[in-house]
Amino acid sequence: MTDTAPPPACKRLAEALQDLRSRTGLTLTALAECTAYSKSSWARYLNGRQLAPREAVEVLCTMAGHPPGRLVALWELAELEWSGRHRTSAAPPLPPPDQPVGGEAPAHRWNTRRRRVLAAAACAVTLAAATWLATFHVTHTGDTAGRTASSAGPAPGCRAQKCTGEDPETMGCAAPEQTRRLGPPYRTRTGARLVVVLSTRCHAAWALAWNTRTGDAFELSVPGGTVEQVKVADSLDAQDPLFTPMTDSGDLTGLRACFTPTASRQECVHVHG
Structure with missing residues (x-):
């Protein structure tokens, strides 16, 4: 992909990621500290000059407390545009590399992704708690523990x-x-x-x-x-x-x-x- 205006889906994905980053209140430096991606990488992902990895999309959704389903689907569409496979009509689009068709991701890959996502979420919570403490000079460990516990994903609303x-x-x-x-x-x-x-x-x-x-x-x-x-x-x-x-x-x-x-x-x- 050359350094030109991003395709439509890639642009929408970048705009959505910008919105999520704003929700977290984290700077690019803080994002780099919380994730496996550098400050310059996040800058490219957010301005659409480079397609963000699927894992980065999931991580940012987790940090912002946003359901990832729609953003992951948009990522799949953006990946088709970015790779040029949307112009190929001979075969349907392939699934993301870490998600085989009709099955779960391999256990070792999922475990790695899960650790990174949880680590990023924990880092975001820590940074948010530190900012809150610095602003209001609160030292109640019980309150901090409560906020950390509440960051975990809620139970599903139906079954x-x-x-x-x-x-x-x-x-x-x-x-x-x-x-x-x-x-x-x-x-x-x-x-x-x-x-x-x-x-x-x-x-x-x-x-x-x-x-x-x-x-x-x-x-x-x-x-x-x-x-x-x-x-x-x-x-x-x-x-x-x-x-x-x-x-x-x-x-x-x-x-x-x-x-x-x-x-x-x-x-x-x-x-x-």
Whole structure:
């Protein structure tokens, strides 16, 4: 990638990362101290001159207390643009290097990523606590311990049937380390991509789509259950990955994802766990 204006998805990702960095209140120097990435690397990630690694996106989401699902999906779209693979129509996009299709990341890679994410989160908490103490001259260790404990991710807001119809990010079900794709992304005739994501934490699934157009719709359904559907309302919706509400994944038999473009017939994919 040459030093030119970043592609659209890469630009949106950089802007989202800038917003997350602002939420943390951390300087680039502090980010470098908290993570495995240098100050200059973070500067390039935030201004869009270089695509941030997926792990850096996850780390910053964790530090800002932001659900990572949508940002990780946007990263996947940005990675396609950055690598030029979005211009290849012969095959669907590959998953990120550390996430094999249809399975969990290898244990040693996930453990390394997990340690880095947790370390970054702990560092951010420490810096925030230090700033608070310096400002207000408070030395109550109990309060500091309480803030540190509260930084841990909350329990999911639903499980199995109770997740049906709910938003996966809002309910805390979209953490990348606790989700997996049920098969490779399906490439539709219009170029849109459709994939079903399973949350092992919430025992629920949802459909995720990108490269869509205004008026497109996609859905996820199970026999005898409700149909969870999303319609691309406008160009803003079409710019980013969208996902359906969740459905109970207790029985994956008959789970089906369908994509209905504005000017063509519906395409459906049967998904197996």
